[in-house]
Amino acid sequence: METNIATAEALADAFNASQSDVVVEVDASGPSDSAALDNLMKTRLATNEMPDMFWYNSGSLLQALNPDQTMLNIADEDFVAGLDDAWVAAVSTADGVFGVPVQTAGGGGIFYNIPLYEELGLEVPTTWDEFLANSDAIKASGHTAVQQTYGDAWTSQIITLADFYNIWASDNEWAEQYTANEVNFADDPVALQSFTKLQDIYEGGYMNEDFASALLNDGLEAVATGTAGHYPMLGFAQATIATNWPEHLEDVGFFGIPGDSAEDAGMTVWMPPALYAPANTEHPDEVKQFMAFVASPEGCDAVTEALGATGAYLVEGCSVPEDAPRIVADWAPYFDNAKIAPALEFLSPVKGPNLMQIDVEIGTGVRDGKSGAELYDADATKQAQQLGLPGW
Numbered sequence: 001m002e003t004n005i006a007t008a009e010a011l012a013d014a015f016n017a018s019q020s021d022v023v024v025e026v027d028a029s030g031p032s033d034s035a036a037l038d039n040l041m042k043t044r045l046a047t048n049e050m051p052d053m054f055w056y057n058s059g060s061l062l063q064a065l066n067p068d069q070t071m072l073n074i075a076d077e078d079f080v081a082g083l084d085d086a087w088v089a090a091v092s093t094a095d096g097v098f099g100v101p102v103q104t105a106g107g108g109g110i111f112y113n114i115p116l117y118e119e120l121g122l123e124v125p126t127t128w129d130e131f132l133a134n135s136d137a138i139k140a141s142g143h144t145a146v147q148q149t150y151g152d153a154w155t156s157q158i159i160t161l162a163d164f165y166n167i168w169a170s171d172n173e174w175a176e177q178y179t180a181n182e183v184n185f186a187d188d189p190v191a192l193q194s195f196t197k198l199q200d201i202y203e204g205g206y207m208n209e210d211f212a213s214a215l216l217n218d219g220l221e222a223v224a225t226g227t228a229g230h231y232p233m234l235g236f237a238q239a240t241i242a243t244n245w246p247e248h249l250e251d252v253g254f255f256g257i258p259g260d261s262a263e264d265a266g267m268t269v270w271m272p273p274a275l276y277a278p279a280n281t282e283h284p285d286e287v288k289q290f291m292a293f294v295a296s297p298e299g300c301d302a303v304t305e306a307l308g309a310t311g312a313y314l315v316e317g318c319s320v321p322e323d324a325p326r327i328v329a330d331w332a333p334y335f336d337n338a339k340i341a342p343a344l345e346f347l348s349p350v351k352g353p354n355l356m357q358i359d360v361e362i363g364t365g366v367r368d369g370k371s372g373a374e375l376y377d378a379d380a381t382k383q384a385q386q387l388g389l390p391g392w
Helices: 002-018 034-046 078-082 085-090 114-120 128-140 153-162 164-170 174-179 189-203 216-225 235-244 246-251 284-294 297-307 326-336 355-363 369-387
Strands: 054-056 106-113 144-146 228-234 252-256 267-270 274-276 340-342
Touching (some): 002 284, 034 054, 078 284, 085 340, 106 153, 106 326, 114 128, 114 246, 114 252, 128 144, 153 228, 153 267, 164 174, 164 267, 164 340, 189 355, 216 228, 216 235, 216 246, 228 235, 235 246, 235 252, 246 252, 246 326, 252 326, 284 297, 355 369
Parallel strands (some): 267 340
Antiparallel strands (some): 054 274, 106 252, 106 267
16 A cells, blocks of 8 residues: 555654664565455464564454564553553553554544534534534535435444444443453443434434435535535545545534533544564564654654644654644544544454445434344354354
8 A cells, every 4th residue: 555655664764864773674565455464464473484573453453463472562662651542452462562553543423514513503512412403403404414425335334333432431341341242232222322323313314315325425525515514434534525625625624423421522543553573573672763763753753744644643742733634633632632442443353244234224214223233233243253252
């Protein structure tokens, strides 16, 4: 992926220029296909053929690499103390910490049209009831309240996935319990809302008429131009707005999926990849020196120079540039106030493969949220059993 290569080269170049004792070289010859990459990582770690450092996913996919046995533990290094707690959770086991972030994190939630909010005198909602009230006001004004784009079925999942912060806020150990099959979505009142919120939007009549066929770009255009007041989406899509509708980039703001508590309002975060090292590296001190650079303001500056302002940094002392797009800037308070949680996929390997189809059915009124949650729990059970997880 070009963005990853550009980031790695920028970090290496900046580090090499900062000192003369260590030289970091980037090898971008690995496969881009995720399945092939996963197999390559497992093979190289198992055969002790991994280079001194490597770039890989954070979150649950890390666990499949058996990091306690195969990776360099950096838990005792000083620079780890400067990493965001949510990040550390995404690159840790009970016995160690293994990676530093090589890019920025982004939120999942609701894009909203700022001029329309200002015209109607609306404030950013901090509870789901407030969100529904705002949607009522937008609908009454003759605009689409909540744009949906089920023609790109994956977008149907955004509310369900981005609602995880609210589950986490109610129980910080929910992901661990979910992985052990001790909790599920249908029987947990808070978790169930990740599905019933889609039902609320359908039953409220808030959606665009072409919700069944509309595509991602239709949704982004609608919220950017003010045809729609809200569009559930992941933060990466701000780059598409910047490219296709640059004159409206500052017209689009962001807030996390609201829950029941205004005081606990927060945001679900999609974590960036990480830089790791194999346990058998011949240069552990040099590796840690480079990791310390990556996990520093100088490292953040190198990433910004290469990619621009794309998200929130997970390193103490790093800040979002003043010229960051409004969507990116709106993430900062969530990080500053520690009102974030990694998406469930970074904390648990359990994710049913049919979530998007189930969410489309809920979002189009084919089934209600409760039955959708039950169906998804059954879907996730099959996947957990295929993975051989204990307790399933």
